[in-house]
Amino acid sequence: MAYSAILIPHLEKEDAKLHATQEETSWIASLAVVSAPIGALVAGFLMEMFGRLRTLQIGAIPSVIGWILIATSTNIPMLLVGRLLTGLATALSTSPAIVYITEVARPELRGSLISFGPTLASFGMVLCYLKGAYLQWDIVAYLSLIYAIVPILLVQLIVPESPVWLVSKGRIEDAKKSLEWLHKNETSESKTSVAEVQFINIMKENEIKLNEQRRSKHSSTSNKWRGFLKPTGWKPMAILFLLFSFQQFSGIYITLFYAVTWFQEVGAGVDAYMASILVGLTRFLCSMVNTWLLRRYKRRSLCIISSFGMALCMIVSGYFTLNIKNGDRSGYWVPVACLLLYVCTSMIGMLTIPWTMTAELFPTEIRGIAHSISFSMANLLMFAALQSYRSLQAFLGGAYAVQWFFAGVSVGAAIFVWLLLPETHGKKLSEIEEYFHNNFLALGAKNKDKRRRAARRAQHNAKLTATEPLNPKTQHV
Numbered sequence: 395m396a397y398s399a400i401l402i403p404h405l406e407k408e409d410a411k412l413h414a415t416q417e418e419t420s421w422i423a424s425l426a427v428v429s430a431p432i433g434a435l436v437a438g439f440l441m442e443m444f445g446r447l448r449t450l451q452i453g454a455i456p457s458v459i460g461w462i463l464i465a466t467s468t469n470i471p472m473l474l475v476g477r478l479l480t481g482l483a484t485a486l487s488t489s490p491a492i493v494y495i496t497e498v499a500r501p502e503l504r505g506s507l508i509s510f511g512p513t514l515a516s517f518g519m520v521l522c523y524l525k526g527a528y529l530q531w532d533i534v535a536y537l538s539l540i541y542a543i544v545p546i547l548l549v550q551l552i553v554p555e556s557p558v559w560l561v562s563k564g565r566i567e568d569a570k571k572s573l574e575w576l577h578k579n580e581t582s583e584s585k586t587s588v589a590e591v592q593f594i595n596i597m598k599e600n601e602i603k604l605n606e607q608r609r610s611k612h613s614s615t616s617n618k619w620r621g622f623l624k625p626t627g628w629k630p631m632a633i634l635f636l637l638f639s640f641q642q643f644s645g646i647y648i649t650l651f652y653a654v655t656w657f658q659e660v661g662a663g664v665d666a667y668m669a670s671i672l673v674g675l676t677r678f679l680c681s682m683v684n685t686w687l688l689r690r691y692k693r694r695s696l697c698i699i700s701s702f703g704m705a706l707c708m709i710v711s712g713y714f715t716l717n718i719k720n721g722d723r724s725g726y727w728v729p730v731a732c733l734l735l736y737v738c739t740s741m742i743g744m745l746t747i748p749w750t751m752t753a754e755l756f757p758t759e760i761r762g763i764a765h766s767i768s769f770s771m772a773n774l775l776m777f778a779a780l781q782s783y784r785s786l787q788a789f790l791g792g793a794y795a796v797q798w799f800f801a802g803v804s805v806g807a808a809i810f811v812w813l814l815l816p817e818t819h820g821k822k823l824s825e826i827e828e829y830f831h832n833n834f835l836a837l838g839a840k841n842k843d844k845r846r847r848a849a850r851r852a853q854h855n856a857k858l859t860a861t862e863p864l865n866p867k868t869q870h871v
Contacts, residue, residue, distance in 0.1 A: 402524025433485025703739030
């Protein structure tokens, strides 16, 4: 995300050593997203065949090749291939990293470690914006090789493979060694070590999984696809498609991919690279608060507040951008402040919650396939939004009009959430599944559920009354 933000302004300069048109830079920004669905699907197969850490190492190969191609590019096609490969590498590496953490971390740390991933990604964006402010884009690409090579060396030399995967492949001794390394600094109150306890638990879970696989051996793939024709399949898929559409076309990712260009186009007169660093820092700080918000508050409320906050920021920013265009620079700093607030409000709900819902809304039998489809769908929508940004700007008439367009989409998102998005906070997965059996509109669904439960209780009480003797006192006479 951040690299395209620092790269595009350099390429669009007339005296650039490698010049690109606006149409070409729109491809440079968006092409990294296209390969993400492919990478995610391939990663699933590689993880099962070669292991979690080996898949991370395989993912480093397109990353290294991609960054070398970008750094040494003498023409735009080389740059595009490099972007495609780095996008593929990102998708190849994300899934195994999350799965590895899930399998080796202690339960009380698992959630925090997984949620810390986006925080580190935000910190990486800050570093990229910072390097872009002082270094040429090709030097930044060379430096990015470090982030691909060093972790892979550490994985090869120090970190052991997931014991869960090793057990699933029958490599019992390797699994024991892995657990001993992972828990070498932990002490146990009983005679049995922590590593031995974990090994016993993993073996039990593996046996349960094998039994489930034997039971479901004869269930055909076509039965799973039929699950999408049920209300519990097509309803959440339709809702997620619309939710991701609102997310992408409200400008959330466009402002990240085009951060430097954005500040140049609003005409605020500030250092665009320094302002982009502030955007990265804002996102980093907000991402640390986001996990707490998601645990404490309801999803629908957060999304509605987020959408209206984003809309307000874009309306005000668009107004002052138009004033700057007309020669009134009295509020030149307002678009900068508004974008920072826009990033804050997006982090509250609309940036993060749609991604979490890809795992929450679907029933167990189709959850894996549905998650992959939802992820691919979201990335294709992101590609469409990034690719159409420059055309949209030209069609609407400038930066101020695009901001008002984003505001309109954000208001639409708030209305959509109010009408259709179900509440999943604090709900069991079985309750979410039951919701889709009985509802489509979220508006009024709570009252409908109350009436339905009351009717069930009344029906149950009526049955009990019907089975009781007419005169209990004379029953034994």
